[in-house]
Amino acid sequence: MKLPLSWLNDYVDIHDLDIESLAKVMTMVGLEVEEIRLVGLGMPRGDQHEFKYTGLSWPAEKFVVAQIDEVLPHPNADRLVLCRVQDGTGETIVLTGAPNLYPFKDQGPLAQPLKVAYVREGAVLYDGHQPGRKLMTLKKMKIRGVESSSMICSEKELGISDEHEGVIILDDDAPTGMPLADYMGDAVFDVDTLPNMVRDASVLGMAREVSAALGKPLHEPDASLEMTGPPIQGRAAIEIKDPELNPRFVLGLIEGVTVQPSPYWVRRRLNLAGMRPINCIVDATNYVMLELGEPLHAFDYDFLIKRANDGHPTIITRTARPGETLTTLDGVTHQLDPEMELVTDTAGPLSLAGVMGGEESEVSLDTINVLLEGASWNFINIRKTVSKLKINSEAAYRFSRGVHPALAEAGVRLCLKRMAAWGGGQVAQGLIDNYPNPPADPVITLSADWVNQSLGTDISVQEMADILERLAFICEVEGDTITAHTPPHRLDINEGLIGRADLLEEISRIYGYDKIPSRRLDQPLPPQIIDPVLLMQETTRDLLVNLGLQELVAYRMTSPEREARRFPPEYDGPYEEYLEIQNPITVERRVMRRSILATMLEILEYNSHLDRRLAFFEIGPVFLPVDGQQLPNEKLMLSIGLTGLRDLPYWAEGEPPWMDFYDLKGVLEGLLMGLHVDHVAYRAAVHPSLHPGKTAEILIDGKVAGVMGELHPLVKANYELNEPPVYLAEINLAPVLAAARILFDVEAVPTYPPVLEDLAVVVDETVPAAEVEAVIRQGGGENLTKVQLFDIYRGQQVGQGKKSLAFSLTYVAPDRTLTDKDVGKLRKRIITLLDQELGAVLRS
Amino acid sequence: MTEKETQLAKLTQIQAEALSALAKVTDTAALEAWRVTHLGRSSAVMGVFSSMAGMDKELRPVMGKAANEVRQTLEHALEEKRQVLEAEALQQALETETLDVTLPGRPVTRGRLHPLTQVLRRITQIFGDMGFQVYPSPEVETDDYNFTYLNMPPYHPARDMWDTFYTKTEGVLLRTHTSPGQIRVMRARAPEPIRAILPGATMRYEQLSARSEIEFAQVEVLVVGKQVSFAELKGTLDDFARRLFGEEARTRLRPSHFPFTEPSAEFDVGCFVCNGAGCPVCKETGWLEILGCGMVHPVVLEYGGYDPAVYSGFAAGMGIDRSTLMRYRIDDIRHFRNNDVRFLRQF
Known part of the structure; x- marks a missing residue:
């Protein structure tokens, strides 16, 4: 809410505080001041301010109250006038084109001088002729032969409102010569009202907080009301159908009003508070709403009588009937539903209760008698109506957060008083007050x-x-x-x-x-719980970073089409059910992702032209809906993506080679070894996104934990990727982390020297290297401690369809030095076994 | 001249000739040649030893001793010369072997954690030192956990504080904050005391812009126990801020409202960009809003399985993205999930 300080000062004396200190006090009781707009007042002293200041100050020597003693015609222009002005220091002639001064032209010296806001040469103020708020400096100028160096201001030029149709005419008692800032300088606090403090969406509410914080007295507005008209009793009636939805309804009546502009100070305050002045009757309802926090509604009483066939109107509050419609005063026609509360009369709906009045029963310039509504509504019901109709108003803002029914009566009384003061008329004696459901104030x-x-x-x-x-x-x-x-x-x-x-x-x-003091926790330490999955998840991140990969954090929201790009064009896989978002921000992000691989491919694509070596990993959930389960499974996945150069280019060497399948495999081996996962195996496999000949499943204890391989060329064509092949791994992290060991066996470092030897065998091309290695290990037994493949040869020497695999073997015994004879025996066993199992022959 | 004198004179001459030859040696190859000539098997000194067999018995020991002295002198001189030559050679090598030290180093392909992970780890570590343990919680939540159990029954006005993504599954939404994890950890641990931190992704329905994201990381802090006080909330956050932002960090708590805490507060730290002078980062206030916090609301304790008449607690929630943004003065929050390598490799 926008709070003009001059208004706040009516209820709590804040004269002795500078603006900055007041804003601090308010912020520290929960009324956060988001911005301070100066409307005349000067910036507080000091150069460190804790708030954002905007607006305009009116220095005393440039901005004063002046009086126009006579309005003269301009010799050369019909649309300009010359004003004889006194500013307290002397008399000058001021040129202006303000239409609201035309009526005073050629009247000779005015019996009642016009009080105006006057600025002298050199003043900095807003340019009234430009849109928005643009500063300008007032300079001497000559318009059609008449020189003028000072100006009579509009509200726009002073920063009070956007009004620039005429100059401000101040109240007659404004003292000529007084600095304008002293007369009506102000500042407007933009206060962010917390949801539980809607009672403070009012000037009085905020004043109460300030008075409590400062220990100063609160001056509540004088609500004494002279009710001199004929009694209201019997001239209107209230019928509340559901006291749960409408705990209280109060009516007051004022007769013989003149619907005219409100006094200048009222219009100025409404403008500063961000509400447009309309006329004194509507202004009174808005003014009291801002003052007390109780939204009010004024009906044209005679219109209601007409609707009641010249009888006394009966106000009925009820929920809407099926098919009922209402056109609110913003001109929008709403289809109502049976949960929406209405204010009606015997002829039909009058207003959307607590939200907005109807167009028809609105107060007009011809209104003479006003029936004033002050009511209290169920905030949840109002809230539902507002969210269904997507409508908002100052009234709805307050009622949808809860306004105490006591304010209905207080608001009606104060508003009748203000209407009488600003529009004349007589207030009918008494109120009609239907209060079936008072709250229990705890x-x-x-x-x-x-x-x-x-x-x-x-x-x-x-x-x-x-x-x-x-x-x-x-x-x-x-x-x-x-x-x-x-x-x-x-x-x-x-x-x-x-x-x-x-x-x-x-x-x-x-x-x-x-x-409140600041103290360290003085509480018993809770039981400390080890979460191995979390621990290993972080270890996984560290290992992959150490292996040279960049971690990603990615969006969970995507679309099925985006994820479908990870399949070849003609792919016809099983239907994938997504967790769909009801109110997506865009169709591109309308479901929760199912595939971490799809995310990886998009990020590789995004970066494909930004670097020649990309090596990424992501750890995050995918969301899999499960039948009969409310929440989806959040399956924790790991993805790895590699493409481009193996190393970064270096000046002393040629172009590094591209990464291949075995770079990815090296990363996976490094990771799984680092996690101390045993019983890992790789097996050729197929996967729709991957190249059929270059794909492997990763098995842990014989169970598939993930897949790795080269991106399928048809899938690669779905993305804008560079020439080098792309290698991907997708791993279900839960079984990996479960197999990871925090505690693992450390083997003794051998005391006896190892015996090293090489062994090259020729096998059929189809025999996987891992099988050869397994047979060698089987043959070598426990003293064969290391088997490392160091060369693969294909060519004439080994024959068509064959390959030679060369291994380096390490033999160590824990208890003695192995002799040539020992090793020779083992070697013979290995060769025999290789022959038996795989038909392998020793390469000579 | 006696035989003895003749022989001794010969030795003296051998030594003199050898030393004078040594003086002319300038490299290690010549030195080796000199060694072969003057100390080798067929050298003059060695010739003296082999000729001793034909000498007088009395002369032999004298000559033996003298020849030995000559040999030792030459060996010593050889060693000295070798050292000199090696030192010279090293000196020369050091003078000629120079690199262009300004050439770039051989690049090592370094991996990196995402900046959000880095900051989250820092936060986790600080709270970890204070005895807080991480508790994981789901990103897709029920309406009950996200709102109702946090003291926001349906149509509660405070629900407006979070622009929510709902799913097409009844009662299921994308969590708008990490706070539903409070209920989950309470239900898992009641009636034990709690010191937990709950990190994770959260989602809010916003228009994507440089300042606002639809997905972002948060971390929730929760303490539950008997007689946990507001002063302890303040002390914990002050310690946290000093460790994250430095010893000199200014802090303040400012009243606010969250349905699941009461009293509620915003925790601000003095702007580390302008030191309080006012700048665009702190929106001219000199303060940066770091997190929301407060004493756990009795209704929330009750939903979590703790009797609010006996137990109390405090909770705090902070946005990782936002604080990382401020810390590194990053101009656009979307960088975090765009994963542009030009952004990521700066961390």
Whole structure:
């Protein structure tokens, strides 16, 4: 809400505070000041400010109250006038084109001089002729032969509103020569109202908080009301169908009003608070809403009588009937549903309760008699209506957060008073007040000791009670105990235990969070729990980083089409059910992802022209809906993507080679060894996204934990990727992390020297290297500690369809030095076994 | 001249000739040649030893001793010369073998953690040192966990604080904050005391822009115990801020509202960009809003399985993206999930 300080000052004296200090006080009680717009007042002293300042200051020597004594015609222009102006220092002639001065032209000296806002040469103010707020410096100029160096201002030029149709005519009692900032300089705080503090979406509400924080008295508006007209009783009636939805409805009547502009100060305040002045009747309802926080609605009484066939109108509050419609005063026609609460009369709907009035019954310039509504509504119902109809208003903002029914009567009384003051007329005696459902204002008992224990403070019971009383609670103190009665303007205080928490907040807020001490936790340490999955997940990240990969963090939201790109064009795989988002931000992000591989491919594509070597990994969930289960499975996946150069290019060497299948395999081996996962195997496999001849499943304890391989050329064509092949791995992390060992066996470093020898065998091309290695290990037994493939040869020497695999073998015994004879025996066993199992022959 | 004198004179001459030849040696190859000539098997000194068999018995020991002295002198001189030559050779090598030290080094392909992971780890570590343990929680949640159990029954006005992505599955949504994890950890641990931190991805329905994301990382902090106080919340956050932002970090708690805490606060730290002078990062306030926090609301404790008459607690939630953004003065929040290598490799 936009809060003009001059208005706040009506209820709490803030003259002795500078703007900055006041904004700090407000922010520290929960009324966060987001921006301060100066409308005349100067910037506070000092160069460090904690708030954002905008707007315009009016220096005293340039901006003053002046009076126009006579309006003369311009000799050469019909649309300009010359004003004889006194500014307290002397008389000058000021040129202006303000249409609202034309009526005073050629009248000779004015009997009642016009008081105006006057600026002298050199003043910096807003340019009235340009859109928006653009600053300009007032210079001497000559228009059609007449020289002028000063100006009479419009609201726009002073930054009060966007109004530039005419100059401001001040009230007659404005003292000529007074600096304008002293007369009506202001600042507007843009206050962010917290959802539980809608009571403070009002000037009085904020004043109450400020008065509580500063310990200053609160001056509530004088609500004394002279009701001199004929009584209202019998001239209107109220019927409430559902007191749950409409706890209270109050009507007041004022007759014989003149629908005219409100006084200037009222219009100025409304403008500053961000509301457009309309006429004194509508302005009074808006003014009192901003003042007290109670939205009000004015009906044309005679129109209602007409609708009642010249009888007395009966206001009926009820929910809408099927098919009913209402055109609100913004011109929109709404289809209503049976949950929406309406204000109606016997002829039909009048307004959308608590949200917006109907177009028809609105007050017009011809209105003479006004029936004024002040009501209270169920905030949940209003909230539903607002969200269904996508409609908003100042009234709906407040009613959808809860306004206390007590304010209905207070609002009607104050508003009738303001209408009479600004529009004349007589207020009918009495109100019609239907109040079937008063809230129980909670009474809460709390002990000062509990408060101090909860806050870690040492506040006296008396000080706590004082704080609450400054917030209008009525308190009884008995020993350590406070019994607090909630004041009848708050709906945010609950009963019992929750009420105690509510009051804890009130006490701490006003006492000041900054005064609460800062202490280290003095609590027993909870049982410390080891989560191996989490631990291993972080180890996985570290290992992959150490293996040279960049970690990614990626979006979870995607679309089925985006994920389908990971398949070849003609692929016809099983149907994939997605978790769909009801209100996606774009169709491109309308489901939760199922494939971490699809994410990886998109990120590789995005980066394909940005670097010649890409090596990425991502750890994150995919979301798999499960039949009969409310929440999807969030399956933790790991993806790896490699493409481009194996090493970064280097000046001393030629172009590094591209990465291949075995780079990816090396990363996986490094990872699984680092996690101490045993019983890992790789097996040729097929996967729709991968090259059929260059794909492997990763098996842990014989179970598939993931897949790796080269991106299928047809899939690669779906993405904008560079020439080098792309290698991908997709791993289900849960079984990997479960197989990872925090504790693992460390073998003794051998005391006896190892015997090294090489062994080259020729096998059929189809025999996998891993099988050869397994047979060698089997033959070598426990003293064969290491088998490492170091060469593969294909060619004439070994014959067509054959390959030679060369291994380097390491033999060590734990208890003695192996002799040539020992090793010779083992070697013979290996060769025999290779022959038997694989038909392998020793390469000579 | 006696035989003895003749022989001794010969030795003296051998030594003199050898030393004078040595003086002319300038490299290690010549030195080796010199050694062969003057100390080798067929050298003059060695010739003296082999000729001793034909000498007088009295003369032999004298000559033996003298020849030995000559040999030792030459060996010593050889060693000295070798050292000199080696030192010279090294000196020369050091003078001629120079590199262009400004040439770039051989690039090592370094891996990196994503900046969000780096910052999250830092935060986890700081809270870890204070006894907090990580508790994982799901990213897709029920309406109950995301709102109702956090004291926001259906149509509660505070639900408006979070623009929510709903799914087409009844009652299932993308969590708008990590706070539903509070209920999950409480239900898992009650009635034990809790010090937990809950990191993870959260989603909000926003228009994507440089300042706002639809997906972002958060971390939730939760303490539950008997007689946990607001002062302890303040102390924990102050310690955290000092460790994350430096000893001198200024902090403040400012009243706010969250349905699941009461009292509620925003925790601000003095802007580390402008030191409080006011800048665009802190929106001219000198303060940066780091996290929201407060004392756990009794309704939330109750939903979590703790009796609010006996237990109390505090909770705090902070956005990792936002604080990383501020820390490194990053101009666009979308960089984090775009994964542009030009961005990532700077961390």
